[in-house]
Amino acid sequence: MPEILPAGTPAPDFTLPVTPDQKLSLSDLRGKPVILAFYPADWSPVCGDQMGVYNEILPEFQKHGAELIGISVDGPWCHDAFAQDRGFHFPLLADFEPKGAVARRYGVYRDGDGISERALFVIDKDGKIAWSYLSPIAVNPGADGILDALENLPK
Amino acid sequence: MATLRTPVDPHDHTQGDPNAPCTLVEYGDYQCLHCARAYPIVKRAQEHFGDRLLFVYRNFPLTRSHPLAESAAEAAEFAATQGKFWEMHDLLFENQDRLGPDLYQQLATQLGLDPAALVDALDSGQFLDHIRAEFMGGVRSGVNGTPTFFINGERHDGPFDYPALVGAINAALANS
Numbered sequence: 001m002p003e004i005l006p007a008g009t010p011a012p013d014f015t016l017p018v019t020p021d022q023k024l025s026l027s028d029l030r031g032k033p034v035i036l037a038f039y040p041a042d043w044s045p046v047c048g049d050q051m052g053v054y055n056e057i058l059p060e061f062q063k064h065g066a067e068l069i070g071i072s073v074d075g076p077w078c079h080d081a082f083a084q085d086r087g088f089h090f091p092l093l094a095d096f097e098p099k100g101a102v103a104r105r106y107g108v109y110r111d112g113d114g115i116s117e118r119a120l121f122v123i124d125k126d127g128k129i130a131w132s133y134l135s136p137i138a139v140n141p142g143a144d145g146i147l148d149a150l151e152n153l154p155k
Numbered sequence: 156m157a158t159l160r161t162p163v164d165p166h167d168h169t170q171g172d173p174n175a176p177c178t179l180v181e182y183g184d185y186q187c188l189h190c191a192r193a194y195p196i197v198k199r200a201q202e203h204f205g206d207r208l209l210f211v212y213r214n215f216p217l218t219r220s221h222p223l224a225e226s227a228a229e230a231a232e233f234a235a236t237q238g239k240f241w242e243m244h245d246l247l248f249e250n251q252d253r254l255g256p257d258l259y260q261q262l263a264t265q266l267g268l269d270p271a272a273l274v275d276a277l278d279s280g281q282f283l284d285h286i287r288a289e290f291m292g293g294v295r296s297g298v299n300g301t302p303t304f305f306i307n308g309e310r311h312d313g314p315f316d317y318p319a320l321v322g323a324i325n326a327a328l329a330n331s
Contacts, residue, residue, distance in 0.1 A: 049300030056217050057294055087219050139312050142157060142299035 002107040004119055004134045011036075011123040012105040016093040017076040024069075024091060027127070033066040033153055035146055036121040038108050040137060042074045042082035042092075050118075050140040055088050057143055064150040066122075069093055073100050073115055108134065122149040157297025157310035167211050168240045170201065175209040176331040177307055177324055182215035182293040184301040185227035185247045186254055193302045194248040196317050204324060212244060214289045215301050223254040225286065230259040232282040233273050239266045307331065 005011075011026060011034075018024040026034065039050060051070055054061075061068050070092040074082070079092035095102045095116065103109040103116035110117055120141060122131040131149035135141035163169065163178055181197065183190040201210055214232075216224035227247050234243035246262045247254065259277070260270040276282065293303070297310050304311040304320070307327045313319050 052217055052220050053294070053299055055219050057291075060291070060294070089219075140299035142297040143294050144157060144160075144297040147295060 002104070002109070004107045004117070004132050005121070005129055007129055007131055009129045011121065011127050011129050012102075013127075014102045014105070016071070016095060016102060018091045018093055019080060020076045024093060026123070029067050030127055031125050033064060033125055033130075033150060034121075034123040035061060035066055035068045035150075036106075036123060037068065037070050038103055038106065038116040038119040038121075039070060039072050040110075040113075040115040040118060041072055042078050050142075051088060052086060053140075053143060055086070055090065058089055060143075060147060061150070064153070066150055071095050071102065071116070073103070110137075120146060122146060122153070124153055157299075159305040159308045159310075160296045161292035163209070163211050167213065168235060168244070169209055169211050170241060171209040172206045173209060175204075175207050177204065177207055177327050178209045178211060178305075179324065180211040180213060180305040182213050182289075182298045182301060182303045182305075184214075184216050184221055184224045185231070186221035186224040186251065187217070187301040188251075189300075190302045191248050191251045193315055194245075196315065196320060199317055200320055200324065203321060204328075207328060208324065213293060214286045215293045215298055215303070216286065216290065217301060225283070226256070226259070226277060227254050228286050229277050229280075229282045230262070230273065232285065233276045234263070234266060234268060236276075237268055239268060242266050 013025060013027045015023050015025040054068055068090040073095050075096045076094040079094055083092055100109045100116060108117040108119040118135040118137050120133045121129055124130045130153055133141060133145050159180060201208055214228040216228050218225045231240055231243045231247060234240050243262060250258055259273055263270040263273045304315060306323050311323050
């Protein structure tokens with residue numbers, strides 16, 4: 001079982017589809033903190049709640065200048081439908097081809113299940129992992145850990 | 156394990172004995188279907204445990220998915236200023252499919268409150284800071300959706316059907 005990348009590790013860069021015809025690279029966001037929220041699947045009840053809470057508190061993340069990114073192995077069209085249905089105001093990245101490649105590099109891919117773990121990373125403005133957290137897959141981790149980590153970033 | 160960081164205090168809406176050995180805190184949203192499903196389950200648990208359970212309700216309106224959740228919370232806070240919080244809380248959940256200004260005024264009248272004062276209070280937004288503060292207190296405690304329950308300060312991560320909720324409260328009572 002690979003280990004989730006710990007704090008202090010440089011965050012592996014990646015480029016993934018953010019819509020069916022646009023891509024986003026982690027390095028595009030250098031200079032501001034990034035919250036990377038890996039989740040198992042669009043539409044599953046726990047994920048929907050988790051992303052719904054994050055959507056609601058986006059202004060709190062923005063107070064820290066942070067960008068929130070959701071990421072799962074679902075394809076961009078699926079993300080598009082999910083985001084529209086729920087009214088999300090943050091990007092969902094498709095770790096779809098090769099499947100789960102980014103999740104593997106962060107140590108949060110579940111081989112037997114073909115999905116990513118429910119895992120959170122706060123990456124600092126210089127691209128280093130400042131905090132990471134692996135949640136039990138059935139437990140929605142909420143946002144308290146993220147906000148604590150953002151507050152603890154060096155100013 | 157997520158724990159409640161905002162202790163229960165005199166500003167909270169509570170039902171039951173303040174010295175009860177178990178405190179159940181719910182973060183809820185009046186427009187959330189799961190909260191409406193939890194509402195009679197909590198009531199039944201309150202009847203079952205009687206003096207052994209203190210129940211606390213706090214607002215956690217997910218306004219982007221539930222556009223009427225915040226105004227419903229304001230209506231309940233308005234009722235609270237005249238000692239009718241729980242009556243309004245119950246009626247809002249019992250009439251969840253009709254949330255909106257017309258219902259709030261009708262319920263105010265039904266509870267002997269001044270419907271015009273309710274309209275003024277909602278227009279002024281006077282309860283919004285309080286509701287927002289409660290919401291953020293919930294976020295900092297690890298509230299991750301609605302309803303989220305804390306039993307003696309620990310987030311309850313399992314299902315909240317009646318047997319599960321009663322089982323979790325029994326476990327907390329055994330530890331207290």
